[in-house]
Amino acid sequence: MNTLEPAPAALQTLAQDFREALRHSVYLVRRLDAEGELSAAQLSTLKMLLGDGVRVGEIARNLGVRVPSATEQIIKLEKAGLVRRDPDPDDSRAVRVVLTAEGRAAVDSANERRNAVMAGILETLTDDDRRALAAALPVIEKINGTLHN
Amino acid sequence: MNTLEPAPAALQTLAQDFREALRHSVYLVRRLDAEGELSAAQLSTLKMLLGDGVRVGEIARNLGVRVPSATEQIIKLEKAGLVRRDPDPDDSRAVRVVLTAEGRAAVDSANERRNAVMAGILETLTDDDRRALAAALPVIEKINGTLHN
DNA sequence: GTTCATAGTTAGGTAGCCTAACAGTTAGGG
DNA sequence: CCCTAACTGTTAGGCTACCTAACTATGAAC
Numbered sequence: 001m002n003t004l005e006p007a008p009a010a011l012q013t014l015a016q017d018f019r020e021a022l023r024h025s026v027y028l029v030r031r032l033d034a035e036g037e038l039s040a041a042q043l044s045t046l047k048m049l050l051g052d053g054v055r056v057g058e059i060a061r062n063l064g065v066r067v068p069s070a071t072e073q074i075i076k077l078e079k080a081g082l083v084r085r086d087p088d089p090d091d092s093r094a095v096r097v098v099l100t101a102e103g104r105a106a107v108d109s110a111n112e113r114r115n116a117v118m119a120g121i122l123e124t125l126t127d128d129d130r131r132a133l134a135a136a137l138p139v140i141e142k143i144n145g146t147l148h149n
Numbered sequence: 150m151n152t153l154e155p156a157p158a159a160l161q162t163l164a165q166d167f168r169e170a171l172r173h174s175v176y177l178v179r180r181l182d183a184e185g186e187l188s189a190a191q192l193s194t195l196k197m198l199l200g201d202g203v204r205v206g207e208i209a210r211n212l213g214v215r216v217p218s219a220t221e222q223i224i225k226l227e228k229a230g231l232v233r234r235d236p237d238p239d240d241s242r243a244v245r246v247v248l249t250a251e252g253r254a255a256v257d258s259a260n261e262r263r264n265a266v267m268a269g270i271l272e273t274l275t276d277d278d279r280r281a282l283a284a285a286l287p288v289i290e291k292i293n294g295t296l297h298n
Numbered sequence: 299g300t301t302c303a304t305a306g307t308t309a310g311g312t313a314g315c316c317t318a319a320c321a322g323t324t325a326g327g328g
Numbered sequence: 329c330c331c332t333a334a335c336t337g338t339t340a341g342g343c344t345a346c347c348t349a350a351c352t353a354t355g356a357a358c
Binding site for chain 1: 160161163164165166167168170171172173174175176177178179180181189193212213260263264265267268270271272273274278279281282283284285286288289290291292293295
Binding site for chain 3: 206216221237240242243
């Protein structure tokens with residue numbers, strides 16, 4: 001659209017290719033998550049709780065989902081004994097979700113298992129490949145950051 | 150685990166970081182798909198049909214889903230008038246799924262819209278960022294390729 | 299010409315997301 | 329004060345996209 005850009009065609013191509021790569025990666029993420037005791041959504045939720053108690057709204061915002069979706073995950077996790085819902089001392093409307101000891105253990109083991117699978121894949125790459133990947137990571141994170149408005 | 154590796158810790162870290170980046174990217178993909186006339190699953194299915202007629206099993210394999218899931222998508226697309234199911238002349242058990250003219254148009258427009266959004270994001274990066282990203286793309290594709298067994 | 303394998307559909311179930319409607323709590327203005 | 333508006337979270341109901349199991353129909357092998 002903008003003829004002042006140096007190489008708009010290259011940008012389009014990169015956009016297309018990157019988008020395609022991400023689309024395929026969704027399947028990879030799916031496979032990493034498939035054989036786990038914890039679903040992707042649950043693991044993401046738990047990870048967020050590693051600090052102190054977190055409110056439901058904040059969990060939803062960080063996950064990029066609506067509040068009811070976060071509530072749903074939290075209820076499942078609570079039933080599984082991985083989180084606890086404490087009343088917020090400062091605001092009795094709010095809830096502070098905190099990890100239980102089991103929850104913490106579950107995060108650790110799920111993370112380790114997934115990382116091991118990914119490390120296994122990365123092991124098959126060349127050093128140059130891994131360097132290129134590492135160099136692009138901050139960029140990908142920057143792109144992902146676009147989401148947080 | 151393997152002490153013979155030159156830098157196992159770095160590999161673990163890269164695995165962890167890359168996994169994290171991909172996990173976040175799922176939300177980006179979700180956003181790209183959200184405001185579209187075509188769902189992600191439908192667009193992926195349609196894209197695969199740009200060549201000649203493709204069999205249901207092949208579509209499922211390429212999408213990384215089971216055959217009934219592919220059937221389900223195809224039926225929806227057929228109802229929307231975007232694909233046709235022709236009998237396979239060589240094997241009457243099989244079905245050849247082909248794009249209709251509307252289907253082709255839908256792929257094009259959906260692709261263009263999504264690419265434009267992604268290009269808009271990439272535009273905000275530096276040249277170095279884009280170079281790093283472009284360099285990593287083949288690596289990411291290689292990793293994704295791991296899926297196809 | 300049974301028997302076994304293969305291609306696809308149908309049926310029924312689950313996870314994870316959504317919006318709309320609700321209940322309880324807080325905060326501000328008359 | 330209290331009444332209204334804003335906010336936090338839950339409940340209810342619905343959708344999409346996946347799954348497994350069971351089925352139909354055709355093809356292949358012997």
